Amino acid sequence: MSLRTFHGGVHPREYKELTENCAFEVIPLPEEIILPLAQHLGKEASAQVKKGDEVIPGQLVAKAEGFVSAPVHTSVAGKVMSLGKQTTSSGFPKDAIVIKTNGTVESEKILLPPLNPETITPDEIRNRVAEAGIVGQGGAAFPTSVKLSPPKDKVIDVVILNGCECEPYLTRDYRFMIERPDDLISGFKLIMKALDVKRGVIGIENNKPEAIKIITEKVRNEEGLEVISLKTKYPQGAEKMLIKAVNGKEVPPGKLPMDVGAVIQNIGTAIAIHDAVVKGEVLTTAALTVSGKGIKIPKNLLVPVGTPIQSVIDFCGGVTEDAVKIVVGGPMMGVAQFDLHAPVMKATSGILVLTKDEVVENPETPCLRCGQCVGACPLNLIPTKLARYSQLHKYEEAEDADVTVCMECGTCAYTCPANIPLVQWIRLGKQKVLEMQRERAVK
Ligand code: SF4
Ligand code: SF4
Numbered sequence: 001m002s003l004r005t006f007h008g009g010v011h012p013r014e015y016k017e018l019t020e021n022c023a024f025e026v027i028p029l030p031e032e033i034i035l036p037l038a039q040h041l042g043k044e045a046s047a048q049v050k051k052g053d054e055v056i057p058g059q060l061v062a063k064a065e066g067f068v069s070a071p072v073h074t075s076v077a078g079k080v081m082s083l084g085k086q087t088t089s090s091g092f093p094k095d096a097i098v099i100k101t102n103g104t105v106e107s108e109k110i111l112l113p114p115l116n117p118e119t120i121t122p123d124e125i126r127n128r129v130a131e132a133g134i135v136g137q138g139g140a141a142f143p144t145s146v147k148l149s150p151p152k153d154k155v156i157d158v159v160i161l162n163g164c165e166c167e168p169y170l171t172r173d174y175r176f177m178i179e180r181p182d183d184l185i186s187g188f189k190l191i192m193k194a195l196d197v198k199r200g201v202i203g204i205e206n207n208k209p210e211a212i213k214i215i216t217e218k219v220r221n222e223e224g225l226e227v228i229s230l231k232t233k234y235p236q237g238a239e240k241m242l243i244k245a246v247n248g249k250e251v252p253p254g255k256l257p258m259d260v261g262a263v264i265q266n267i268g269t270a271i272a273i274h275d276a277v278v279k280g281e282v283l284t285t286a287a288l289t290v291s292g293k294g295i296k297i298p299k300n301l302l303v304p305v306g307t308p309i310q311s312v313i314d315f316c317g318g319v320t321e322d323a324v325k326i327v328v329g330g331p332m333m334g335v336a337q338f339d340l341h342a343p344v345m346k347a348t349s350g351i352l353v354l355t356k357d358e359v360v361e362n363p364e365t366p367c368l369r370c371g372q373c374v375g376a377c378p379l380n381l382i383p384t385k386l387a388r389y390s391q392l393h394k395y396e397e398a399e400d401a402d403v404t405v406c407m408e409c410g411t412c413a414y415t416c417p418a419n420i421p422l423v424q425w426i427r428l429g430k431q432k433v434l435e436m437q438r439e440r441a442v443k
Contacts, residue, residue, distance in 0.1 A: 003206060005231035006241040008378040010411050012168050012234055012332070014207060015358075018291045018298045019171045023179060026302045027315050029101050033306030034086050034343040035061060035072050036096040040135040041142045042068030047097055053080045058110030058282050061097055064130065070143045070346075071133045075284035075304035076101040077108065087339040089309065089328040089348065096343075099306070111280035117190055120277060122148075125194040132276035133283045133346070137268030138162060138237070139329060141347035144269055148194040150258045157261040159197050160246050161188050161270060163204035163211065164230060164237035167330025169291040170350045173267040175300045176287065177204070177211035180271060181218045183278075185225070187270030190277055192224070195263055200225045201246050207232040234332060235409040239264045241378055253379075253405040268349075286344045290316045294323030294353035303344050310340035312351055319353050327352040332410040365418045373412035373422055379405055383412035387422045390429030395436060398429040404437075406430055 038044040045062035055061060055074045062072040078101040086096040112131060115124060130145035150156055161184075165173040176184060192200050202219070204212050206229045219225040230236055230245050240251045242264055249260040257264055268287055275281040286305050291298040296317030303312055309328070313319060319326075327334040328342075328351055344351075373383040381402060389398035406426050413422040 003229055003231055004245040005233055005236065006244040006378055007380070008376050008411065009233040009235060009241070010376055010414050011232065012414060015169045015291065016171055016174070016207065018169065019289050019300055020174055022171070022175070022298065022300045024175055024287065024300050024302050027304070027307065027312065029076055029103060029304060030307045030311040031101060032081070032308070033074070033076055033099050033101065033304060034096050034308065034341075035074065035099065035306045036086065036088050036094040036343065036345065037062050037072060038094055039072065039141060039305070039345040039347065040070040041140060042066070042070070042146075044095065045069055045072050047083055049080045049097060051080055051082060054078070055080065055099060056108060056110060058284060068143055068146055070135050071131070072097075073133055073282040073284050074099055075306055078102045087342045089335055089337060089342045089345065091335055091338070112276070112282065114280045115277050117186060117277055120190070120193070122194045122196060125190050125273070125277065128276050129194075129273055132272070132281065134269065134272045134276060135283070135346050136266055137272065137347055137349070138266035139333065139347055139349060141345070144265075144273070147263060147265070148191065150195070150263070154258045155261055156195050156197050156258060156263050158199045158201060158247065159188070159192050159195060160242055160262055160264045161200065161202040162237050162242055162264055162266050163202050163208070163215070164242065165208075165267075166205060166232070166234045166237040167332055167350070169352055170289045170330050171291075172287050172289045172300055172349055174208055174211055176267050176271055177208070177215055181214050183274045184215075184267060184270050185218055185222065186278065187272070187274035188225070188265075190273050191265050191270060197263070198224045202227045203230050203242055203246055204228070205230050205232040205236055235378060235407075235411060238378065238407055238409060240407070253402055283346055286346060286348045288344065288348050289350040291350065292352040292354045293358055294320050294355045296320060305346050306343045308341050308343055309337060309351055312344060313340065313353065320355065322355045323353045324356050325354045325359050327354065332414065333408065360419065362419045364420055367420060368418050370417060372415045372417065376411050376415040378409065378411060379407065381406055383422045383426060386429060387420065387425035390425040390432070395429060395432045399433045399436070403430045403433050
């Protein structure tokens, strides 16, 4: 089996051993859930319930507004307590529906009519994915039905299923590959059918030999499907890096994977599509890893979307005395939390509780001009220059130096011996440049 990769990147300590052998557990229903109307990229969904309404599990509570949007369904039965701004794990308040639960069991959940995966048409798959509110489970939360509807002039010749899970600590996708390989392949075939693509590649980093073995065995007699073992390196799971490793193609700056004939989907997305088509389930459960040395009992969990982060932490025994930081997502691209009332969202992949020895807190020193950040940037950017332009408010120069191409992977900051928060500066510069570009477009 070949072992492929991309230029640059880093190999942080993995910490996968904390949870890789923890099978998914179902968390008990929380007392209250918080459902933000924007759990996806695109237009916010519009609320379909009002204060005082009674709801049952699976019920639509907010409908999609336009093509790039996604509906929201309640994961629990209960009463709508309020509609208004709530803190989210992104750090920004968002409009949300708060529901007090009444403990109704899973069997009372509303289901859509199951569909036959053998006879279903591409349009029926797209419609079902949209109706079920499925968003990309890799973190970006882009509405999946949009990704399954490329413009007619784009010829897609391969779908790549991202089994890299290159962020340290996270083992959610690994557990899906171990626990639900048949459902995963069923979902993957539905994705391929929706896109009318005959070649499907499942890319898995070589630190997951058990998953490679199981999935390889499962696709042995599946025409057009193959497993490719990839070198374990961060950010191998980033779309552009995955395409480079699998196909050898470069996605040019400002272009999308579909511009080089590829569509990438996440393992969890394939599972959600299988569940929506075959079982008629709408997306109301988040699968996530709770890990870090600061959580008393690390676990992989199936959590009702909307559950407060605090309830998830409590279910894992709480935090240790030396816990210093809580992050939603992975340690490289995740977001530090300041309010544990924020809810788990559809695309939440992990909650990490980190102790002092897991968090680098060395003081920042002047740049050593060592060039390590340049060598590590997988997109061949010059991070030190981009960060400097941002610090100096030189946004035109930052734009010329391709700051908007940066995918904010954090690799540069990770490698920097001077502890310069490169990615934070670059992110700021990128936001300013994007604002400038939006203003230019409306003039
Ligand atoms: S955060 Fe941006 S500049 Fe830094 S390594 Fe990643 S892509 Fe390159
Ligand atoms: S890695 Fe840090 S110290 Fe080295 S050149 Fe880049 S910014 Fe400077």
